[in-house]
Amino acid sequence: MKHIKLEVKNRNIIPLSNKNGNTSMIPDALKNFDSLPDSANVRQAVVQGLFGCSAATVWRMVKRGTLPAPRKITPHISAWNVAELRKSLSTYEL
Numbered sequence: 001m002k003h004i005k006l007e008v009k010n011r012n013i014i015p016l017s018n019k020n021g022n023t024s025m026i027p028d029a030l031k032n033f034d035s036l037p038d039s040a041n042v043r044q045a046v047v048q049g050l051f052g053c054s055a056a057t058v059w060r061m062v063k064r065g066t067l068p069a070p071r072k073i074t075p076h077i078s079a080w081n082v083a084e085l086r087k088s089l090s091t092y093e094l
Contacts, residue, residue, distance in 0.1 A: 038083035041071065047080050050089060066092070 029042045030049040036042070047058050047067070061067035067088055070078035 033082070036082045038081075038086070040082045041073065041079035042082060042085070043077075043079055044070075047085065050085060051092065 026049065027043070027045050029036065029040075030046045033042075033046065033050065044055060044058060048055060051058070051061070051067075053061070058067065062069050068080065068084040070080045073079050
């Protein structure tokens with residue numbers, strides 16, 4: 001049985017690492033978010049990790065206007081611009 005260290009943020013549980021320190025459950029784009037260029041795009045899992053919320057909450061925040069709308073990369077893939085997310089993070093209030 002694997003042991004997983006968890007962090008609780010806004011009533012959501014985010015896996016941080018297992019007992020061996022493996023952080024493979026965290027997307028690389030989230031681990032390296034600060035080093036991504038402003039022109040990069042990230043998927044929904046990264047947005048959820050940045051704001052510590054569920055997928056449904058991400059879409060509620062988009063609808064409210066507290067998060068920028070994602071860009072359609074393909075008909076089935078949406079991604080958020082890193083520069084726009086950084087701006088949202090700087091004004092985000094819990």
